[in-house]
Amino acid sequence: MKAVVVHGPGDLRVDTLPEPEPAPGRVLVRVVYGGICGSDLHYAADGRNGPYTVTEPLTLGHEVVGVVAAAGRDATAAPAVGTRVAVHPATPCAPPGASASTGLHLDPDGTYLGSASTRPHTQGGFVELLEAQPSQLRPLPGGLPLRRAVLAEPLAVVLHGTARLGERVRGARVLVSGAGPIGALAVAALRHAGAAEITAVDLQDVPLRTAAAVGATTTVNLADGGSVDRSAFDLAVEAAGAVASLATALDAVRPGGAVLQLGMLPREAVAVAMSTLIAKELTLYGSQRFDTELDAAIALLAADPSFDAVLSHAYSVEEASEAFRCAADPSRSAKTVLRISTDPDA
Structure with missing residues (x-):
């Protein structure tokens, strides 16, 4: 075979x-x-x-x-x-x-x-x-x-991760950082879970078109001059597995909000401004497989x-x-x- x-x-x-x-x-x-x-x-x-x-x-x-x-x-x-x-x-x-x-x-x-x-x-x-x-x-x-x-x-995998956010999702404004296959599936799962607004951000147009097709209400190409407002979202899902993407997610979530780390980050130490997590009293959720x-x-x-x-x-x-x-x-x-x-x- x-x-x-x-x-x-x-x-x-x-x-x-x-x-x-x-x-x-x-x-x-x-x-x-x-x-x-x-x-x-x-x-x-x-x-x-x-x-x-x-x-x-x-x-x-x-x-x-x-x-x-x-x-x-x-x-x-x-x-x-x-x-x-x-x-x-x-x-x-x-x-x-x-x-x-x-x-x-x-x-x-x-x-x-x-x-x-x-x-x-x-x-x-x-x-x-x-x-x-x-x-x-x-x-x-x-x-x-x-x-x-x-x-x-x-x-x-996505359903396991988004379930960690619990009832926070219903009616929430959510940022999905990274619109590859996992990010697109996260958009769809969040839509089914009752999120009110879902903004997907990426560096490429093709993933953003996919995210829009499965339920993203807004898409932003960060490599093409797009930007994300600070502290504008209740929740963020990091789906790219990139340190810069996590930084975007932490910056975008409002005080008292939460971030789901769905993408796989490197095993090695990474430089992230964790002071943002402290100052905003954010909750950071990890998620492993399902x-x-x-x-x-x-x-x-x-x-x-x-x-x-x-x-x-x-x-x-x-x-x-x-x-x-x-x-x-x-x-x-x-x-x-x-x-x-x-x-x-x-």
């Missing part, structure tokens, strides 16, 4: 791997679509993502959807063969349908598909056949296309076709190198996906 594998910095390949047989209690998913995440881009370009360095060939990908292809012996809880599913990339993970917080997403010994955080690495989902535990699978509603469903994992929100993300995607606007490009698995170049260029792309197997919805 074909797989998208990084072997080191700048060394991304489409390899041929042996097809797996499902182990007892496990299932095989024929992966149809895989969304390219910022962590995949870092692994491909730099051979590392934050503190995690590639020391062996690593199959990338953790935003994947597909169809159940086979079940191993004793996989009694598995969805039937042919079921369209989204895959939860974490092990352990919250069980399907869980509503109460489990905290499993903060387990320091947990694994995540396509991550070099473990030795050996946890191989990812950009493969034609992916072995998974039944508890990782979420059947998809009949009316939800697989191509839109590939947004379930990043949307779950816990029980995958089911809610799937339901939201099924109910709102406007999420299709986040999906800008799709490439075949053989075109993985070009797909990664596209995904790394925010001047022309939003969410770029790999089409790994034939889409039964097409």
Whole structure:
């Protein structure tokens, strides 16, 4: 089977791997679509993502959807063969349908598909056949296309983060700093959560057009002379993973407001004027992946076709190198996906 594998910095390949047989209690998913995440881009370009360095060939990908292809012996809880599913990339993970917080997403010994955080690495989902535990699978509603469903994992990340803001969101004026795929999904999630006004800022026009398509009431290109008023927002969401973006968010929020750090900042120390946080008595929320929100993300995607606007490009698995170049260029792309197997919805 074909797989998208990084072997080191700048060394991304489409390899041929042996097809797996499902182990007892496990299932095989024929992966149809895989969304390219910022962590995949870092692994491909730099051979590392934050503190995690590639020391062996690593199959990338953790935003994947597909169809159940086979079940191993004793996989009694598995969805039937042919079921369209989204895959939860974490092990352990919250069980399907869980509503109460489990905290499993903060387990320091947990694994995540396509991550070099473990030795050996946890191989990812950009493969034609992916072995998974039944508890990782979420059947998809009949009316939800697989191509839109590939947004379930990043949307779950966003829903987990915005939920940390709680009831503050309803009726609020919100700034989203960074309108890439995560920022655009944050705009949509905030709209659904009842925000009154959502302003998206970025340095490129393409992400801002995407943000407007999913619900931003105002967009501002900071590289084209645009600016953001100081202390004009109740809340801010930092979605770019950039220190300058966090500084913008802290400056833009009113006294007593809150900032959600949704983007991934560098592990190293960063220079931020924390005196602003003190003087304004701001609340700064961190957010790590997601816990029980995958089911809610799937339901939201099924109910709102406007999420299709986040999906800008799709490439075949053989075109993985070009797909990664596209995904790394925010001047022309939003969410770029790999089409790994034939889409039964097409």
